[in-house]
Amino acid sequence: MKTLIVYSSLTGNTKLVAEAIHEVFGPEAGLFPVETAPSPTDYDFVAVGFWVDKGTADKKAQEFLKTIEGKPVALFATLGAYPDSEHAADSLKNAAAFLDASNQLVGTFICQGKIDPRLIEQFKKMPGDHPHAVTPERLARYAEAAKHPDAGDLQAARAVFTDIKIKLLQAAGEK
Ligand SMILES: Cc1cc2nc3c(=O)[nH]c(=O)nc-3n(C[C@H](O)[C@H](O)[C@H](O)COP(=O)(O)O)c2cc1C
Incomplete structure (x- = not known):
C-alpha cells in the first residue's frame, strides 16, 4: 500500500504527530511537509496533517486537500483547544469539507499543540x-x-493509524 503522509506545521507540533504516524507505515511511506509534497495521484492512501487555524485546516493544508481525488484519506491535526471539544470536532469537519466527494475519509486524529x-x-x-x-x-x-503533543498523544496517533492501516490492508485483500 503506497502511503503518502503530508503535514502542514508552523511551529513543529503537527510535524511531531506526522513523524509518529510515519513510524506506523515504515520508511517506504512518503513523509513530506506540505510545501514540497508530491501529487497524491500515485498513492493508495493519503494522510494529511494540519494545524487548526480559525477553526479549520490552515491555508496550505486546505490547498493540498483540494488536490486529492478518489483516495482513502485520513486527517490528523493539532490545535490549542481541547481535543474533546466541539471546536476540535468542528475543525476536523471543516477540514474534511475541502476533500472532493470522490475521496473516502477513513479516520481522524486530533490532539492539543502548544500555542x-x-x-x-x-x-x-x-x-x-x-x-x-x-x-x-x-x-x-x-x-x-x-x-502537547506529549508521548501519550504520539502513542494515541500511532494507535489510530495502526487501526486505519489494518483496515485498509484488509479491504485491499478482499478485492
Ligand atoms: C494564527 C493562528 C491561529 C490559530 N487558530 C486556532 C484555532 O482556531 N483553534 C485552536 O484550537 N487553535 C488555534 N491555533 C493554535 C494552533 O492550531 C496550535 O498551536 C497548533 O498545535 C500549531 O501547530 P504547529 O506547531 O504544527 O504549527 C492557532 C494558532 C495560530 C498561530
Whole structure:
C-alpha cells in the first residue's frame, strides 16, 4: 500500500504527530511537509496533517486537500483547544469539507499543540470583551496545550493509524 503522509506545521507540533504516524507505515511511506509534497495521484492512501487555524485546516493544508481525488484519506491535526471539544470536532469537519466527494475519509486524529507564545501575548493585550481576551480558564488551557503533543498523544496517533492501516490492508485483500 503506497502511503503518502503530508503535514502542514508552523511551529513543529503537527510535524511531531506526522513523524509518529510515519513510524506506523515504515520508511517506504512518503513523509513530506506540505510545501514540497508530491501529487497524491500515485498513492493508495493519503494522510494529511494540519494545524487548526480559525477553526479549520490552515491555508496550505486546505490547498493540498483540494488536490486529492478518489483516495482513502485520513486527517490528523493539532490545535490549542481541547481535543474533546466541539471546536476540535468542528475543525476536523471543516477540514474534511475541502476533500472532493470522490475521496473516502477513513479516520481522524486530533490532539492539543502548544500555542505560539507570541499569540498568547497578543491575546493578553485584548480588551475584556474581545472573544480572545484571556480568562483564567483560557490561561489554564494554554498551559495545558503547552505540554502537547506529549508521548501519550504520539502513542494515541500511532494507535489510530495502526487501526486505519489494518483496515485498509484488509479491504485491499478482499478485492
Ligand atoms: C494564527 C493562528 C491561529 C490559530 N487558530 C486556532 C484555532 O482556531 N483553534 C485552536 O484550537 N487553535 C488555534 N491555533 C493554535 C494552533 O492550531 C496550535 O498551536 C497548533 O498545535 C500549531 O501547530 P504547529 O506547531 O504544527 O504549527 C492557532 C494558532 C495560530 C498561530
